[in-house]
Amino acid sequence: MTQFKKRLQIFLFPFVLLAVAGDRCLGMLDDGLDALRRHGLGDWPAALLLLLPAVILLSLFSLYPMGASLQMSFFGGRHGEGDFVGLANYTEALNNPDFRRSFLVTLYYVLGVVPLTVSLSFIIAFGLFKITRGRGLLRSLYFLPYVTSAVAAAMVWRSLFHPQQGVVNLLFSYLGFSPQNWLLEPRGILHLLSHGWIPADLGPSLGLCCIMLFDIWHGSGFMIAVFLAGLSVIPRELEEAARMDGAGEWRLMWHVTLPLLSPTIFFLSIVGVIKAFQAFNSFYALTHAGGLPDTQNLILYVYAQFYQYGYWGYGAAVATLLVLVIVALTLLQWRVLGRKVFYS
């Protein structure tokens, strides 16, 4: 035992030395900063020291690219070797049928995923809030899809929705429905549901709906956690007072819980829309780099134009258009939804 202790001490000795030396260095730095402060420089030297790495990296990889991207979008050609073409990239994008198609796909996706994820997460969080036993465990289980890699999970979903080998079609055949092509189906879901009454190219395709389903599954854990945090800070007295006044469960929900939770709903829908416009992993991994126009969203389109074909300027122009749409929609949401938010 003493032998072991001795070895441990020898092993730990360098680390202790290092810690002491580090502390001394910090102390000397502190003394230096203190001397500078006494010369009337205030906290500036310390702030410079602490902020320098963050500011350099942020301006290099986040602020500079914003300007650079805008500049690139005015140049034609491939691999950044073209001439100045003004707004030609933008007009070309707006007239390009592929761009319009992928814009429509993105729009369907956002309109489908965000409201469904928010409402589903609210229902589950509300249920979890009502129970006491096992709440922590169930919340962790619901959160699990969110921390897992979208690529690995997409591989599983592809197998579950496989037309021949998948479990989903097996269940469908048990229930007496005809098997579907799921992710590989380019026809619209409305077309399939109406038995061909509605034309096949109207509305989102069945493949796109599967991608939406995947992202609802993958993203709801985060929203459930945020909703639970929001629910737990609602003051109990208000609910009790409403109950005293004879409000039923439904009226309590509509007139007390939901208004008090509106800041959370507002936050989640704004973040949700921004994230949904930028979805890439699920689209890429579920369709393997797409190819099918009915499941190609704008980010995949930018990726293909930029990386596979080398149209840097055109890709940057499409990205800029996408960002403009996101900003416009966020502002619109802010105006329309923001007015209904109740801040206590």
Next chain:
Amino acid sequence: MKFNRLLLYLFLCCGAFLALYPFLWMLGASFKTLNEASTPSLNLLPKVWQWSNVTETFRAAPFGLYFFNSFLVAGSVCLSVCATSLMAGYAFARLQFKGRQLLFFIILGSMMVPFELTFIPNFVLISRLGWYNSYAALIVPWCVSAFSIFLMRQAFLALPRDFYDAAVLDGCGHLRFLVRIGIPLVMPSLVTVALFAFLGSYNALLWPLIVTADDSCRVVQIGLVAFYSDAGARLNLLMCASSIIILPTVLIYFVAQRYFVQTTMGTGIKG
């Protein structure tokens, strides 16, 4: 009332089962024979557990190398994000200097710059620096996160000022206070920042896809996509690879979730 409660539990458990079903199926299929995995059935468990699938997966593609790369990249990103956001968060919360508000708003504003606007110029920048297909390209652009800086600033603002005053009396300056007293006190927020940084880097796909060219610095996500195109027909091995890739994140999440919950509650993302 009791019946209602039972119904609620039933509903929540069904939901949890649906949320977990893909994972259960994946784990089962990882240890099935190829034939068993590719025939559709509701049996989650394999008839005979094929433990050899694990070694076979590592033989079929260089997953060992991919894992080394992924952990190296995600670990470095995690440590650097922690360091930069601790430092910047402390400066914004505790130091008095001119232009603090302005700088803070610029950093918050950079949070709104979406990834699609930055990845094309960033790729060009990385190639000009000669970092294409290297670890630096995967690590350096992600070493700062504006959101983490914001979180750490909130954590430091929540500390009582008296702690600092007492430390100064004992001869501490800002740096020593930050390292010896600040860090232990903001641990819950720091763990959350570390968790998100690690997961974000480990699960990233688009950026590694753009800046890597061959196996030498490919991460697991890219490796899995490549494995799918090479060996898509070997479903059991594909599922085994997916399980192995998901496993570390799940373990890390379960270890760190105590802190994570505390922070979501504490910062109160209330709007």
